[in-house]
Amino acid sequence: MNTTFNLESLIRPTINALKPYSSARDEFDSNDGKAILLDANESPFYNGLNRYPDPHQRVLKQKLSELKIIPTDRILLGNGSDEVLDLLFRAFCEPNLSSIITLTPTYGMYDVLASINAIENIEVPLSENFNPEVATILKAIKPSTRLLFICSPNNPTGNTFSDESIEQLLNQFNGLVIIDEAYIDFSDKTSWLERLEQFPNLVITQTMSKAWGLAGIRLGFCFSSPEVISVLKKIKPPYNVNELTQQRALKQLNNADVVSVEINTVKQNKAKLINDLNSFSMVEMIAPSDTNFLLVRFLEPHKVYHHLRNNGIIIRNRSTLKGCENCLRITVGTEKENEKLLNSLKTLVV
Numbered sequence: 001m002n003t004t005f006n007l008e009s010l011i012r013p014t015i016n017a018l019k020p021y022s023s024a025r026d027e028f029d030s031n032d033g034k035a036i037l038l039d040a041n042e043s044p045f046y047n048g049l050n051r052y053p054d055p056h057q058r059v060l061k062q063k064l065s066e067l068k069i070i071p072t073d074r075i076l077l078g079n080g081s082d083e084v085l086d087l088l089f090r091a092f093c094e095p096n097l098s099s100i101i102t103l104t105p106t107y108g109m110y111d112v113l114a115s116i117n118a119i120e121n122i123e124v125p126l127s128e129n130f131n132p133e134v135a136t137i138l139k140a141i142k143p144s145t146r147l148l149f150i151c152s153p154n155n156p157t158g159n160t161f162s163d164e165s166i167e168q169l170l171n172q173f174n175g176l177v178i179i180d181e182a183y184i185d186f187s188d189k190t191s192w193l194e195r196l197e198q199f200p201n202l203v204i205t206q207t208m209s210k211a212w213g214l215a216g217i218r219l220g221f222c223f224s225s226p227e228v229i230s231v232l233k234k235i236k237p238p239y240n241v242n243e244l245t246q247q248r249a250l251k252q253l254n255n256a257d258v259v260s261v262e263i264n265t266v267k268q269n270k271a272k273l274i275n276d277l278n279s280f281s282m283v284e285m286i287a288p289s290d291t292n293f294l295l296v297r298f299l300e301p302h303k304v305y306h307h308l309r310n311n312g313i314i315i316r317n318r319s320t321l322k323g324c325e326n327c328l329r330i331t332v333g334t335e336k337e338n339e340k341l342l343n344s345l346k347t348l349v350v
Helices: 058-068 081-092 109-116 134-140 163-172 192-198 226-235 243-253 256-277 301-310 335-346
Strands: 075-078 099-104 120-125 145-151 176-180 202-207 220-223 283-286 293-298 327-331
Touching: 058 075, 058 243, 075 081, 075 226, 081 109, 081 145, 081 176, 081 202, 081 220, 081 226, 099 109, 099 134, 109 120, 120 134, 134 163, 145 163, 163 176, 192 202, 256 283, 256 293, 256 335, 293 301, 301 327, 301 335
Parallel strands: 099 120, 099 145, 145 176, 176 202
Antiparallel strands: 075 220, 202 220, 283 293, 293 327
């Protein structure tokens, strides 16, 4: 445990002094449907959506609490994980003064959010085999550094970082360590949720966009200490997760057995896709993947990318990222989609 971590010193003074927006619904905790709601200037004509959604997403959080075995006071829901990440910037980083650390190559939104919030992004490259260089990361920390972003399993490389590396960073960095677990459901590795209570500076984000198959509803999860969650709740928009999203998410969370079958199918399809891609002479390397995608190094990647695009197959060209030279990122599709990808590659001469 990081015994020197002090959350109070990280909170922006303006956020500390902020009186959050509140509504009458914050003081009202009844779901019996019998109350006469005359507080929020809504339409009184019932259509299922004429009322504002529960600002605290109580039913959804309770279900999530049961699935993840995490108390509800350690959970925050956002309009996609991107909203959660943005809240972390706004709560703990002072514009034009604070800095963050990212481990590149990684998810590009961290850098975008840093730019939007006028925060310096200190980029520390991963090793050649895409693992964190702990000593280098610790040396890069400045007095102004507030957040350290760790995407594990990592996007776009696909690999999971070792527990030992992450634990070192949690113990030696006095800012918040954000572990982005967007792809954790595809991994055989254990989520850091199991160790959440051990580290007061640990923040974990997850999403319903990947394994849960609900990218269209934009719902992200944040798990941390009650103190961190309390700060984020203070600045989140009052009704940030709409009613349709809450209903659809709850339905899917109650459908966990079906989702588990789909995850296993993706893993099987990935194993076959790796085997098939390795038969192509144009493929130089396939990075180990604990996700639903593959980072593949090709001979003439731009030629491959445009050939697939011209055949109606859209993948992601990551070859411009440092460390991902000549690499394309391919999402694992259905068996039929993967077959079309492979057949298209067979018609390409490199």
